[in-house]
Amino acid sequence: MKTRIRICYWDANCLIALFNREPTTDPVYLAALEAAFSEMIDGNLHLVSCTVIQAEVFPEPENRQIYEDLLGCPNFSLVETVSSVYALAGEMRQRCRQAAQSLKTPDAIHIAAGHLVGANEIWTTDKALVNKSKSGMLVQTPVVFPYVKQARMVFDDDER
Amino acid sequence: MSDKSAEHPFNVRLEPPQNGMATLAELKVIADQLQRTLNAVVRNLTDQDEAVVNAKITGAEIGSLRLDLRPTIAESVEADPDGVCSTLISDINDVWHHRFRPGMTPGLLHQYRTLVNALKESHIQITFDHGAESVTIDDGFRKRFQAATKERIAGKVDIVGRIEALNIHTKPYEIKLFPVLPGADPIVCRFEEFLLGPITDEIKRKSLIIVSGTGYYAPVGLFPIRLTLATAPRRVDFNPDRLRRYVRNTNLVPQGMTASEYLTANRRAVGLEDED
Secondary structure, three states: OOEOOOEEEEOHHHHHHHHEOOOOOOHHHHHHHHHHHHHHHOOOOEEEEEOOHHHHOOOOHHHHHHHHHHHOOOOEEEEOOOHHHHHHHHHHHHHHHHOOOOOOHHHHHHHHHHHHOOOOEEEOOOHHHHHHHHOOOOOOOOEEOOOOOOOOOOOHHHHO | OOEEEOOOOEEEEEEOHHHOOOOHHHHHHHHHHHHHHHHHHHHHHHOEOOOOEEEEEEEEEOOOOEEEEEEEEEOOOOOOHHHHHHHHHHHHHHHHOOOOOOOOOHHHHHHHHHHHOOOOOOOOEEEEEEOOEEEEEOHHHHHHHHHHOOOEEEEEEEEEEEEEEEEOOOOOEEEEEEEOOOOOOOEEEEEOHHHHHHHHHHHHHOOOEEEEEEEEEOOOOOOOOEEEEOOOOEEOOOOHHHHHHHOOOEOOOOOOOOHHHHHHHHHHHOOOOOOO
């Protein structure tokens, strides 16, 4: 039976970390972002983000080509921030506020979009978001730091 | 291949108005739509495109017609039949309350609407029961369900995908755009005659394109269900080498600024940053 390829949502932090010449994040996360980006280009992973990245990451005209080239990749999707995204983002912000924590609107928008698009995971380099996800204040879709997916070792005994 | 069965039966009751009798044609309509809906639910819950629910009839009563069904699913499908039945009933009840389960696709919502309206013309009341859950669909329910699922118009949207079907037999002309996101429903794009040439060219080329136009959205899903094209589709290039060259090789964050400051400044410039 055909099962869909893994869908991974990236927030703006991931894209800045991946493309920027000077490192902006932990080398372990950066290596994982590079590996995942390469998997996407090879067609083994589908990456998703939302249209706000145009303003968040690529506002300068000289970098617009990156945005255009990402759109051309058949394993990359951008989703619009429609009313259901805002509604879910608002719910998360309210939940955080009740727990005396803050959640910025654009961060909430990314997490809502990642959840609603049906991503398997939402990747970020923002520790606060990962912690909020762990404490159950965000959505069911896990918000995690970038990591390298370990290849599964198959030994002869496993197949018997 | 072995199957797993639902623990609780799934009951369907049809009650025509004024103690009337349901007809074989009406039974066929509801059976067909229920089967399609159960399949749509299991596919939505599992991401397995070919998963199906086999609903065996284990009992039937006439009068107000009642069918007892025992839904079964292949062992290889990662869903349990009771979960599928329960999702079907709770989703329909929730939509009536204007609540939408995250992950519900516009295609599934459309199928729910078709099921709810299946016997609308004959005003037949339909009840689905499963364990402790139940939903009764009458004319009032249908009216409110219709209002809850009304589509919303968005401004200009751009969608990347492939065109795989063209209808120019009747107006408005339509194409079906398949977004690149796995599992996304196709989008019906309507267009005027002056766009026929460029669109036919793109269909022949089978290339990846961007279409721009006014989007009409269901209350669920992040892609429009329908699009009215304003301009001709634009071809997009997939250039793996150029994409790889951007990695750790682009000046995004200005000197003297951290990534976090850069992001905050960009968000602030478009009014996205808040005080929290």
